[in-house]
Amino acid sequence: MNDNTSLIELEKERRMGGEGTIDSTRELRRIDLSDFDRRRDEIADQLWAAATDIGFFQIVNHGIPAEVIDRAFEMSERFFALPREIKDQYPLRKQDNAGYEFRSQVRPSIGVPDQKESYQVTLPHMDGLWPTEEELPGFRDAVLDFERRSWALAMKVLSCFAQKLAFDTDFFERAHDPASPNYQSALRLLHYFAVPPEARDHDAPWRAGAHTDFDVLTLLYQRDGQGGLEVLPGREMATESWTPVEPTSDSITCNIGDMLMRWSDDALPSNFHRVRGPRAGDNQDARYSIAYFAQADRDVVMESPSGAWEPITARDYLLERIRANYGK
Numbered sequence: 222m223n224d225n226t227s228l229i230e231l232e233k234e235r236r237m238g239g240e241g242t243i244d245s246t247r248e249l250r251r252i253d254l255s256d257f258d259r260r261r262d263e264i265a266d267q268l269w270a271a272a273t274d275i276g277f278f279q280i281v282n283h284g285i286p287a288e289v290i291d292r293a294f295e296m297s298e299r300f301f302a303l304p305r306e307i308k309d310q311y312p313l314r315k316q317d318n319a320g321y322e323f324r325s326q327v328r329p330s331i332g333v334p335d336q337k338e339s340y341q342v343t344l345p346h347m348d349g350l351w352p353t354e355e356e357l358p359g360f361r362d363a364v365l366d367f368e369r370r371s372w373a374l375a376m377k378v379l380s381c382f383a384q385k386l387a388f389d390t391d392f393f394e395r396a397h398d399p400a401s402p403n404y405q406s407a408l409r410l411l412h413y414f415a416v417p418p419e420a421r422d423h424d425a426p427w428r429a430g431a432h433t434d435f436d437v438l439t440l441l442y443q444r445d446g447q448g449g450l451e452v453l454p455g456r457e458m459a460t461e462s463w464t465p466v467e468p469t470s471d472s473i474t475c476n477i478g479d480m481l482m483r484w485s486d487d488a489l490p491s492n493f494h495r496v497r498g499p500r501a502g503d504n505q506d507a508r509y510s511i512a513y514f515a516q517a518d519r520d521v522v523m524e525s526p527s528g529a530w531e532p533i534t535a536r537d538y539l540l541e542r543i544r545a546n547y548g549k
Contacts, residue, residue, distance in 0.1 A: 241453070241461035241462060241463050242461060242462050242463070243451070243462075243463055243464075243465065245464070245465055247275065247454060247464040249275070249277060249278065249279060249452075249464065249466055249467070249474075250267070250270075250271040250274075250278045250279070251278070251279045251280075251281055251472060252264065252267045252268060252271060252278055252279070252280050252281070253280075253281055253282050254280050254281070254282050254283045254284065254377070254378075255282035257284075257377065261381065261384075262384075264381055265381035265382075265384050265385055266385075268378065268381045268382065268385075269381070269382070269385045272382070272477050272489050272490075273488060273489060273490070274454070275452060275454035275464070275490075275492060276452070276454070276476055276477045276489070276490040276491060276492035277452045277454075277466065277474065277475065277476045277477075277492065277494070278474075278475055278476075279469070279472040279473065279474050279475065280378070280472060280473050280475060281471060281472045281473075283374055283473055284374065284377075285370050285371075285374060285473075287470070287471070289366070289367065289370065290367075290442055290470070292363055292367075293363060293364070293367040293442070293511055294442070294444065294509060294511065296357075296359070296360050296363045296364060296410075297340075297410040297411075297412070297509055297511060298412075298509060299357060299360070300340055300352065300357060300360060300410060301338060301340075301410070301412040301509075303352070303356065303357065305323075307352065307356055308321045308323075308338075308340075309321070309323075311340075311349075311350045311351070311352065313341065314346065314350075317343055317345075317346035318341055318343045318346070318405065318407050319341050319342065319343040319346040319347055319350055319407070320340070320341060320350045321338070321339070321340045321341075321350075322338065322339055322340075322341075323338045324336065324337070324338065336413060336414050336429075336498065337411055337412060337413045337414065337429065338411075338412050338414075339409050339410060339411045339412070340409070340410045341407050341408070341409045341410075342364055342365075342368055342407060342408040342409075342410075343404070343405060343406070343407045344368070344399055344404055344406075345401075345402050345403075345404055345405075364408065364410075367408065367511075368408040368513070369399070371408060371440055371513035372397065372399055372406065372513070372515070374440065374473075375397070375406075375438050375440055375513060375515040376393060376394045376397065376515075378438060378475065379393035379394070379397075379437065379438055379481075379515065380393065380394070382438075382481065382485070382489065386484070386485055386488075386526065387526075393437065393515075393517075396437075396517040396518060396521045396535075397437070397515055397516075397517060397518060398518055401518050401520075403518040403519035403520045403521075403536075404518050405516045405517075405518060405519055405535070405536075405539070406436075406513070406514060406515050406516050407513075407514045407516065408511070408512070408513050408514075409511070409512045409513075409514065410509075410511055411509065411510045411511065411512065412507060412508075412509055413429075413449070413496065413507065413508035413509075413510075414507060415505060415506050415507040416498075416505035429495055429496035430495055431453070431493045431494070431495040432493065432494070432495070433478070433479055433491045433492065433493055433494075434476060434478040434479065434491065434514065435478060435479050435480065435516070435538075435539055435542045435543075436478035436479070436480055436481075436514040436515055436516040437478050437480040437481045437484070437515045437516060437517055438475060438476075438477065438478060438481060438515045439475065439476050439478055439512055439513070439514055439515070440473050440474075440475055440512065440513040440515075441473065441474040441475070441476070441510060441511075441512050442473055442510060442511040442512070443468030443469070443470070443474060443510050444468060444470055444508075444509060444510070445468065445469055445470045446468070446504055447468055447504065447506075447508040447509065447510070448465065448466075448467065448468055448503075448504070448508075449496045449497045449498070449508060450465070450466040450468065450474070450494060450495075450496055450497075451463040451464060451465050451466065451494060451495055451496075451497055452464050452466060452476070452492055452493070452494045453492055453493040453494065454492060463495070466494075468510075476491070476492065476494065477489045477490060477491050477492070478491050478514070478515075478516075479491045479542065480516065480517055480523065480535065480538065483523060483525060483530050483538075484523060484525060484526075485525075485526075486525050486526055486527050486529050486530075487529075496508075516535065516539065517535035518535060519534065519535055519536035520534060520535075520536065521534065521535045522534055522535075523535055523538060
């Protein structure tokens with residue numbers, strides 16, 4: 222199997238700009254991670270069943286205290302509330318996936334910028350990209366602590382997938398080394414804009430167009446009442462039947478990324494998802510979320526167990542996907 226597949230995936234994404242239909246009856250499984258060491262086999266079975274079903278699931282009792290998550294969201298809101306001229310001092314360096322961007326991401330599925338701003342933290346590349354203590358006291362320490370906790374949780378979940386794939390349980394932890402200069406996992410703070418008062422009688426445009434994630438595993442932190450995320454179970458274009466993901470502050474929504482689909486010989490699906498703009502009558506205030514993207518280190522060679530996929534470094538894989546999608 223060669224990597225013309227990226228172009229096939231791009232063509233699928235370009236066809237994903239329509240409304241489709243909504244199916245609210247599908248189950249998005251909530252998986253309890255409590256007593257993890259004793260229940261590892263049971264949890265691994267539950268994660269595998271959920272992931273092979275629709276590629277999305279939510280985890281609860283995951284070990285990150287609610288007050289730590291609340292603090293991260295507080296810091297995110299304070300960052301995005303800074304004047305634009307301050308945020309613009311820390312611009313996104315696309316080659317490093319680090320820094321601040323404003324309405325700059327254009328999805329092939331809709332062809333217009335996502336209605337959001339974001340700030341990306343990729344550990345080896347943050348020199349000169351942190352707000353000063355005078356601008357935002359405590360921000361750097363809080364965000365770095367949250368990144369570390371997110372990494373540890375992602376590795377715990379991935380150890381279960383490693384077990385089910387007959388890899389050793391530390392396989393993915395070795396592939397995501399925060400101390401390595403090749404580390405490219407990213408923590409992304411996201412702010413989707415409130416609908417302006419003059420437009421609240423109308424349906425809002427897409428906040429983020431349909432796409433898959435390029436990474437191994439995504440952890441998405443959301444807040445109660447700030448909905449909009451929808452997933453398309455399965456990769457069959459004909460269905461166009463989207464499932465809403467109800468956000469809860471006590472759970473973390475997780476999804477399989479393209480890297481893990483490749484590493485699993487396509488057993489674990491990386492499914493399309495989007496963020497729908499609020500409809501008239503919905504909560505039309507700002508939406509905040511925080512995503513942790515576990516992406517294998519740049520120098521890691523991705524090899525599928527059966528050899529169905531050609532070996533490729535994680536760096537080259539991401540570059541290939543980015544160029545296909547965004548022409549970079």
